[in-house]
Amino acid sequence: MIPVDGFSGQTVAILGLGRSGLAAARALRAGGAEVVAWDDGPRAAEIAETEGLALRDLTKPGACEGLACLVTSPGIPHLYPRPHPAISNALAAGVPVDNDIGLFFRSLGQGDWMHFDTPPKVVAVTGSNGKSTTSALIAHVLAEAGREVQLAGNIGRGVLDISPPGDGGVVVLELSSYQTELARALTPDIGVFTNLSPDHLDRHGGLGGYFAAKRRLFAEGGPDRAVIGVDEAEGLFLAGQLSEGAADDRVIRISSGQKLTGPGWLVFARKGFLSEYRKGRQVGSIDLREVTGLPGAHNHQNACAAYAVARSLGLAPRVIERAFHSFEGLPHRSQRVAEVKGVTFVNDSKATNVDSAKQALSAFKRIRWICGGLQKEGGLEPLLEAAGEVVKAYVIGREAEDFAMQLKGIEAEVCTDMATAVARAAAEAQPGETVLLAPAAASFDQYDSFEKRGEDFAARVIALSGS
Incomplete structure (x- = not known):
């Protein structure tokens, strides 16, 4: 405590x-x-x-x-x-x-800190998508490297429930916009901004308020180092605000899908390869294609963020690479549940908004897509450009008919409930295809949480496999 x-x-x-x-x-x-x-x-x-x-x-x-x-x-x-x-x-x-985050930051640093050889560090991760995986991956890499680490916040334990960190210990916090918006104290050593896509707009009074809530971690938190995803305009703007110039390595710019150039500290992933550049020269690289716990471009962005944090904390690229290969991923986030008769079943119930579902659809080939639930603002049109690999959609939820009507150009079957969707997808899937649960909607019309929805999917898949 x-x-x-x-x-x-x-x-x-x-x-x-x-x-x-x-x-x-x-x-x-x-x-x-x-x-x-x-x-x-x-x-x-x-x-x-x-x-x-x-x-x-x-x-x-x-x-x-x-x-x-x-x-x-x-x-x-x-x-x-x-x-x-x-x-x-x-x-x-x-x-x-x-809130509890503000209390945590105002109270940390008491007791034996003055006697430590290496003061503990706090890494705080925020953004729209990938926060949980990035936070868990950072903690996993540090633990594999033999560092004392605790995971808390929106994942793991409550921030005030953890033990006071020891000499050289690291606390990794996943922070939502609800938490960063109100905390009166925010003083992480390293801050991470993964990305931004529309979410929780009613709570924040629009997209500008949502971004402002995330931005507080950096503008008011003043981390010693900031790891910023620059694939959206907001991240690019934030990186520019925080740096004194292109060569300011207090800001590490990260990307998935584009090559970053310039004299600063850059980490990016393209075509399955992670590259680290400093002062215009490549200083590290990892082949992510065989890292089974991090499939798809969205997870490669998470890998870039975790890599940047680990490098900031003094870990060598090879140490980080070994830890990546032993990372199994998180439940309900591109989680491989089983393979049945040559068909792979993947649980991404955490894809509760359009952007995260779009990322999941981009990670697999020949997809039987289970989707639907309590829709959020903005409609489904942005999903359609990423649905080229969808063979057929199986729509669940109380709004299943309306959801299916928005999937223009995609063959869709209204199933309403998970049992029907899994059974129909499994019956029609061919070897080499993937049955993907990526709802693009909240779960609260039928489930208490996205975890319960994912557990229902996984249980029905396991029943199919007979294991």
Whole structure:
């Protein structure tokens, strides 16, 4: 646990009693704070009693008076589309609003740090797609190299749940826009921006607000080194803002699909090969084509980001390459589930938006595509240009008919549920083809999470294989 510093003897309120809220409550009490809590859910009283927390309805007038801080969970809106009533009360009362990420950064660096030979480092990863894989890959490479590493944030453990890092330790954080937007303290040593595509637009008041939330990690966080994906205009702009010139190697520009040139520090992947350039000269390369845990151009971008971070932390290219080959990937992200009668089944349930599904479609040949779910803004038209390898689509979800109608030029069958989609795709697939779950939509019309959707797909595939 990371005890929260700065609130000893003061009252702090927790809004939301999920994983991050409960971890924050424990860490605040470990730091000497008096903690009260509120949650709109029906189990709030039961959870509070189990944790020994006093419940206070923060939505009532005057409930936030006298608080030193209100700590909110990331899923609770604080501005758009409208603030939660408790947050409105806190702001009206002049009470600072923070989250567990802000508490983590303000409290890290206590205890034995002054006696360490090598101060611990924090690597923070944000972006629209690839955050989880990039974060997990960084942690895997460091662990394989014998470095002390902990993975936390949006993946792994809650940030305040981890152990204080030791001498030379590294903490790798995956951070969503919900987390970077509100944290009052953001001070990573290395910041990573993977890419940007439209997502969570209602929460951020549009694409500009979404980018601004990501940008805070760099503009206000001031990392010593920034690894920036420059395949979109926003990343290119961010890299330009952070660097003092083309040769400023505090910014490492990364790309998948284009060769980067110039005197700076560059890492890019083209045609399956990763290349590292510094001062105009190639200093490292990796053949990614046989790295089975990182299929497709989108995963090659993740590899570039992880490689850049590992190099920043002093690892040699060959050490990184060996670790890449032992990386098995993450569940629900281009995860190879099984091969049945020559047909490969791949679970990419995490492809919850159009851009991530587009990347998944670009990674495989001869695809039987299972898609559909709760659609997000913007429609499906951008997907069509990447659907050249789709033999047929099998559409699930409550909006399956409408979803299928948008797949112009693609043969589509309305299946509605996963059981039907897997059975139909498996029955029609030919050896050498891939049955790919890449929904391009959220799961909440039929499942509690994208993980549950992916688990359902995998279970039905395993049943087919008889293993």
